[in-house]
Amino acid sequence: MMTPTHNTPIDTDQERTIGALLAPDILELLEENPEAIPAETDELHARDLADVAQALPHELIGPFLSALPVERAADVLEYLEEELRAEILETMNVRQAAELVTEMTPDDRADTLETLEEESAEEILQEIPAAERAETEKLLAYDPDSAGGLMTTEFVSVSEDISVEDALAAVRRIARSERREAMNTIYTTDPAGRLKGVMALRELLAAPEGSKVSDVAWQEVQTVPASADRAQVARITREYDLVAVPVVDDNGVIQGVVTVDDVIDALVEEHTEDVQRFGGMEALEMPYTQIGFFSMIGKRAPWLAALFLSEMLTTTAMGHFQGELEKAVVLALFVPLIISSGGNSGSQATSLIIRSLALGEIKLRDWWKIVLRELPSGLLLGAILGTLGVARILLWQNLGLANYPHPNLLALTVGFALVGVVTFGSLAGSMLPFILQRLGFDPASASAPFVATLVDVTGLSIYFYVALLILRGTLL
């Protein structure tokens, strides 16, 4: 009864957005007077219209979009949730879908086609005018998480030789006649199309009359290749406070620009993926509320099982010391305490290094500097926990809450084991992201559960060897 019988996502109440509030009115208009819809909604942001659409019965979303001017409908489509957008386009007739998709910005057009069934995407693509089709096919060829996959081809560039007045007239003409997504920044190019300079639209406006654009534009331009990772694009955007990053080919010819809104989406997506991976699972890649039950299990079970299989080594490790455990069951009581301390210190160290590597604060070659810092950190943190552990044992003994055999030696064992385990945890946790990066994996895959599992087996061995050293001849 508890297990869902089919693969449905959770249906979550959304907050009552402006879109949801308007939906009933739109529903009425759709039935009685669809011609009035454009005028009634023309002051609303496309994102709010997407909320309206999402609040309508699914079969009415198509008619609603058809009631809007086509450019407007394309804007709304861009803000719809991915799944829903695919559903709408796949149920529309191909011609109408192609018309809508043609009006989308080039980067969103490519992203949208990528989420459709391959067959539908191909059909729609065939109906798109040749110029837009070629542009879309070019964008589709890039990895969606690369600069090429994120960029739009709607940017404004002018020849570096022209005057400020001519450039301004050109910008004005473009702004009036066509849609260009990225117009806050104007690029200058040489006759071969190579990127030579950059200026903010406001700098062009402020330029003294009679000057040439090359006098106004900045010549040092931050660019990325189409293959650049989205993290690199984000880093440049952040460091130079840009609103768009130009993408150039090997000859320096500008191919497109990544606009800041796509950088923000990429940052937020990366944040979500990091937290999910750090929680010891594969990134969901869609909202928890949208993903189907079995798809979610598919993202969780393999990692959980892998961690479980690795953690089985603890059973083997403890099996080696079964003789000692039989002589001194009291040793077992501290096992969870000791291994969790190793896991926690490792998890701290890992989280620090993952972010430092991601932000470029440290490089792969700095690993030994981290060792020189984490070694004393681990020793000091271990000494702090060790002292607490010793205090706990002696206090319980003296208060009569426990009756440990050889309490002083036991306390010493737990104390030294903690120093060893926490030091090992800090070192292992801090080195793991380096090792993963060196092997070509994302360092953020070094999740807290991963580190804990790694540290548990070693932690147990450290504990039992310390016990053998200190307790031999008394308890053992």
Place this chain on the structure above:
Amino acid sequence: MMTPTHNTPIDTDQERTIGALLAPDILELLEENPEAIPAETDELHARDLADVAQALPHELIGPFLSALPVERAADVLEYLEEELRAEILETMNVRQAAELVTEMTPDDRADTLETLEEESAEEILQEIPAAERAETEKLLAYDPDSAGGLMTTEFVSVSEDISVEDALAAVRRIARSERREAMNTIYTTDPAGRLKGVMALRELLAAPEGSKVSDVAWQEVQTVPASADRAQVARITREYDLVAVPVVDDNGVIQGVVTVDDVIDALVEEHTEDVQRFGGMEALEMPYTQIGFFSMIGKRAPWLAALFLSEMLTTTAMGHFQGELEKAVVLALFVPLIISSGGNSGSQATSLIIRSLALGEIKLRDWWKIVLRELPSGLLLGAILGTLGVARILLWQNLGLANYPHPNLLALTVGFALVGVVTFGSLAGSMLPFILQRLGFDPASASAPFVATLVDVTGLSIYFYVALLILRGTLL
């Protein structure tokens, strides 16, 4: 020898940036011909000049900044690392420091003063012209993580009644005469200063001649109050693809705007804090490579100690079952395996819910929907791990790798315990962020180590009760 003797940060090699490459030339110019510095560097982005400054000996950074035009030096100062910026300003004479700080953008001016010793900040503030001082004091009064703390007061607004030509002339005049940070978006206001509309600079440029700005501007404007949390500002920026979010007071009068570069910084900072907290520590709030050794220990030790003290309950819990452990030491061998599985499943669930709450996908009141999803998830994941556990025990027994007493019953115990522990872990891990949010804490404080600790004690009890149920009369 290993422990650093003083509180110094790690000195990390930075990549050879354009700044670092130029530093030797600048060094030479500083000695021989400082007047040439402005012309030699006028094509460089301020951020690259900040790299130059950072590559110079510290005592030469002041003279380098003095060699630049003051607006340029102020720009460079904005890009310097916080610590270094404070150091430079505090060692400069107050007059010179005030001159530089006056030229900074209002939001960066306030942020900079916030990082100085209170006394130095106060001295500098007294030397700033009255208008800028009042503006800065207003910004300083806001929480730095709120919309008020992030906003700049340099935005462009025009009266809604004027013509497009007049508005464009006004924008041009402002762009030529003053610095305004946020000029990609133009706001329209009524005579009382209340925000009425918004348009992109490009929309103003594209507007047909003879129209009024109120015809061009969009009337639905997304705004935030000054008290809005940075996460809320980021959410609006992302949802509506904005480059600036206006901040209004209770009367709708525009106070300032938060620009997208500050939103990006806030997002990245939040990402870092999340990962660090999720690793079970207090957020460092500065780069790992910059923070002093003992400051870092101060961020790690308290959480590690708190987790340790909570985890001590496992020792107490196991103490309750010491009699059972003495009868069947074999039970101890599976303790790490079982409790870590609970921790791992809890950590997965927590990471999912933390991000869903942060992204607004689920609300506090949705908690019961999550229970209805996590309960079957936990049961299924537990059944998967339980099957693996049973297989491991029976396989080892049959291969002769282990000689367990009552292997079938033992396998059953471990299997059922895993179902219970993983289910409990998934439920506890998913509910913890809700409980924290309900109590007014950040749900992201529900770190993996925190969840693991919570689950360990209960996990042990589940395990031993299952053992008592299944093994009584045989092993126990």
